Amino acid sequence: MAKEECKALLDALNKATACYHHLVLTIGGSADSQNLREELQKTRQKAQELAVAIRARLTAPLRDRGLGAEERAEFERLWVAFSGCLDLLEADMRRALTLGTEFPLNAPLRPLVRTGVEGGAASVAARALSACSLRHEAERGFDVEDLHQLEREILQVSKMIHDMEMKVNVPRWTVQARQEAGAELLARPSAGVSSLRGVSVEQHTGPCDLSKALAATIFSAVLLAAVALAVCVAKLS
Incomplete structure (x- = not known):
């Protein structure tokens, strides 16, 4: 007591x-x-x-x-x-x-x-x-x-x-001390953070790499089409 x-x-x-x-x-x-x-x-x-x-x-x-x-x-x-x-x-x-x-x-x-009060x-x-x-x-x-x-x-x-x-x-x-410094800040991790910690590096980076490759391919195709269109316009003019 x-x-x-x-x-x-x-x-x-x-x-x-x-x-x-x-x-x-x-x-x-x-x-x-x-x-x-x-x-x-x-x-x-x-x-x-x-x-x-x-x-x-x-x-x-x-x-x-x-x-x-x-x-x-x-x-x-x-x-x-x-x-x-x-x-x-x-x-x-x-x-x-x-x-x-x-x-x-x-x-x-x-x-x-100064408080801003004037008169x-x-x-x-x-x-x-x-x-x-x-x-x-x-x-x-x-x-x-x-x-x-x-x-x-x-x-x-x-x-x-x-x-x-x-x-x-x-x-x-x-x-x-009974606990490490800053331990109270990690006492209640959110569910989102906990679920992300359980994902391996390969699983987390795999879809990300595929999406980056697909985006690069689309960008290259659009760039080539723009260059070809510019050449055609230049020849017609």
């Missing part, structure tokens, strides 16, 4: 990390807004909560000396996958900190990325006085406080990674 629970939590962490990665890529673009920054905050906090839960459930079995070899190998694979997720999460959090600093929400020249002074003023803009103006300090919080969370994730390496010694290069 502990192993299945770890797999479920790790799957949730994978999804949260992937979602956070895609959200980070939109910082500073035309879709950037306070809603995006709030969603980034919620997603990374959810990922950290899952990481804490997974660490607690993986540390105890891996430190158990009475664990069987097969069970230990499975938990070590989960541990390596978990470590990879944390590395990606930390890298994206650092990227979000850099982009958030370069593209503050309330900068006078923001947005720095005169009156239309710009009307958009600036919209209800959404007023709400964001009232919460001007959100992104500044969020960046400070993000810095603290990056340190927490880095400390978590360091503590993991100190408490559980599982070198990544010693863990063997």
Whole structure:
């Protein structure tokens, strides 16, 4: 049950990390807004909560000396996958900190990325006085406080990674995968491909050679007829 629970939590962490990665890529673009920054905050906090839960459930079995070899190998694979997720999460959090600093929400020249929206002074003023803009103006300090919080969370994730390496010694290069790289792409070959693989080279190339020979014969006959017709026309003229 502990192993299945770890797999479920790790799957949730994978999804949260992937979602956070895609959200980070939109910082500073035309879709950037306070809603995006709030969603980034919620997603990374959810990922950290899952990481804490997974660490607690993986540390105890891996430190158990009475664990069987097969069970230990499975938990070590989960541990390596978990470590990879944390590395990606930390890298994206650092990227979000850099982009958030370069593209503050309330900068006078923001947005720095051209979105194609243009207009005169009156239309710009009307958009600036919209209800959404007023709400964001009232919460001007959100992104500044969020960046400070993000810095603290990056340190927490880095400390978590360091503590993991100190408490559980599982070198990544010693863990063997259960399947070859890219095996999932070949897990369900289509019927057409399978049927073609069963045909021998001679059977596959035989009809193809006959069709090529027939096409060459027809082309030669048509070419000779065209040449003969051209000669006849030249003599009659």
